[in-house]
Amino acid sequence: MPSYYDIDDILMEEEPLSVVFQVGANAVGLLDPSSETNSVDKGAKVDLPFWLAHELYLRQAVSISVPACFSQRTRKEIQADAACVDLSFRCPYFYELGCKIVPLVGDKTIGSFVHYTFTSRYKEILSKSHSTHVSTGPKFLNRFTKEERQLFDAARSSMVAFKKWREGGSRLERASVLGRKRKTTIPLPPSATP
Amino acid sequence: MMSTSSKEMKTRPQQPHGRRAGRRRWRLRLVEFLAEDEMIEIVPNIRMEALNMICGDYGPFFPQIATRVPLWLAVALRKRGKCTIRSPEWMSVERLTQVLESERESPREFQPLPFHYIEISRLLFDHAHDDIQNIYMVRSLIEDIRDVRFHKVETGLETIAGRTHAVKLKNLSAMEVNIVRPFMVRALQAFYKHDSPQVIQQSEPMGTRRPQAVDRGPRRDLRPR
Numbered sequence: 001m002p003s004y005y006d007i008d009d010i011l012m013e014e015e016p017l018s019v020v021f022q023v024g025a026n027a028v029g030l031l032d033p034s035s036e037t038n039s040v041d042k043g044a045k046v047d048l049p050f051w052l053a054h055e056l057y058l059r060q061a062v063s064i065s066v067p068a069c070f071s072q073r074t075r076k077e078i079q080a081d082a083a084c085v086d087l088s089f090r091c092p093y094f095y096e097l098g099c100k101i102v103p104l105v106g107d108k109t110i111g112s113f114v115h116y117t118f119t120s121r122y123k124e125i126l127s128k129s130h131s132t133h134v135s136t137g138p139k140f141l142n143r144f145t146k147e148e149r150q151l152f153d154a155a156r157s158s159m160v161a162f163k164k165w166r167e168g169g170s171r172l173e174r175a176s177v178l179g180r181k182r183k184t185t186i187p188l189p190p191s192a193t194p
Numbered sequence: 195m196m197s198t199s200s201k202e203m204k205t206r207p208q209q210p211h212g213r214r215a216g217r218r219r220w221r222l223r224l225v226e227f228l229a230e231d232e233m234i235e236i237v238p239n240i241r242m243e244a245l246n247m248i249c250g251d252y253g254p255f256f257p258q259i260a261t262r263v264p265l266w267l268a269v270a271l272r273k274r275g276k277c278t279i280r281s282p283e284w285m286s287v288e289r290l291t292q293v294l295e296s297e298r299e300s301p302r303e304f305q306p307l308p309f310h311y312i313e314i315s316r317l318l319f320d321h322a323h324d325d326i327q328n329i330y331m332v333r334s335l336i337e338d339i340r341d342v343r344f345h346k347v348e349t350g351l352e353t354i355a356g357r358t359h360a361v362k363l364k365n366l367s368a369m370e371v372n373i374v375r376p377f378m379v380r381a382l383q384a385f386y387k388h389d390s391p392q393v394i395q396q397s398e399p400m401g402t403r404r405p406q407a408v409d410r411g412p413r414r415d416l417r418p419r
Contacts, residue, residue: 095384095387095388098388099387099388099390102392103392111388114388115356115388115389118384118385118388119355119356119385122354122355122381122384122385123352126348126351126352126377126381127348127352129377130344130348130377147384150380151377151380151381151384154376154377154379154380155374155376155377157218157376158218158372158373158374158375158376158377159373161218161219161221161222162222162369162372162373164219165219165222165223165226165316166316
């Protein structure tokens with residue numbers, strides 16, 4: 001069940017899934033761009049967003065195939081070096097989708113695969129987030145999925161806030177006007193001052 | 195002047211989420227506020243009646259006779275030049291050197307320090323820097339201690355690899371908890387979600403399934419094994 005107010009959850013449900021229709025459906029030709037009539041035939045392969053695929057799956061109208069981001073090829077890459085895989089490109093909601101799709105597809109290894117991926121990438125996030133200097137970083141940030149990114153930001157912004165707190169001496173900020181040096185050397189007539 | 199303003203310009207857009215970062219800064223102030231209730235010894239240089247506050251009665255104050263007041267009162271008096279603050283005994287160079295050494299020697303545990311040592315030291319550095327002996331030494335020692343301890347926290351966090359319902363952190367100070375809190379809470383939540391029996395154990399046959407009600411995940415000490 002999606003949490004109603006969670007924007008990430010809502011966006012995640014937009015992820016397209018490839019499904020195969022188990023029944024013919026009339027008057028929904030817009031779902032299948034390749035169909036010539038205004039209906040989807042039985043056995044047609046269509047990309048649907050997760051929310052729609054899920055509902056249709058519950059009514060046994062479609063069967064869902066394993067998305068590309070959980071394919072054998074991705075698994076091999078993750079096993080080789082999890083931290084270097086650009087998961088954000090594959091699927092920005094990799095973990096959320098993984099958790100939600102487990103009951104919907106036949107492949108039961110997805111759950112442990114998602115867990116394995118997170119565990120091995122977690123160390124990378126941990127070591128980078130607290131130590132990295134603020135100005136560096138966008139290079140590997142692009143590889144992170146949404147969830148990893150949030151984790152990283154949580155650590156980094158608390159570190160930044162702490163550093164600010166430690167340095168900042170006074171609570172009152174000085175207006176920039178006050179810092180200006182007065183020109184006292186050459187008294188100018190009022191009209192000549194800028 | 196120019197350099198500071200350009201630095202500000204550089205750091206401002208990189209704040210990840212303005213609102214969240216603001217909340218975090220506010221939390222830091224809150225931790226600092228709580229630290230101001232710690233008692234500290236001052237030596238007044240004025241004669242003053244006792245102060246009757248909601249949180250307690252302090253004083254009366256006599257010149258050159260030490261008394262104990264909360265840190266906020268000490269700082270307020272110090273700002274007006276009405277007292278000197280005696281730096282707490284844990285803030286001496288010898289004690290801190292000793293703490294730093296034992297922090298380095300034992301990679302598994304944290305040394306006992308005051309719960310608010312980071313905040314207290316910063317407040318004293320800011321407002322009573324003349325009253326602390328060897329202030330540069332003390333300041334860098336505290337920095338080093340904090341770094342060593344934080345590194346320990348990080349190596350400890352690395353060991354988390356599955357569902358964990360409790361993390362034991364003995365002797366960790368308020369500010370250190372405050373720094374790791376956002377990351378740790380999110381990380382534990384993520385592990386909890388991905389390591390849930392609904393997601394993982396479905397591949398196993400029904401017979402070998404553990405009863406889920408009692409399985410709250412292992413307890414974990416935040417220490418490298």
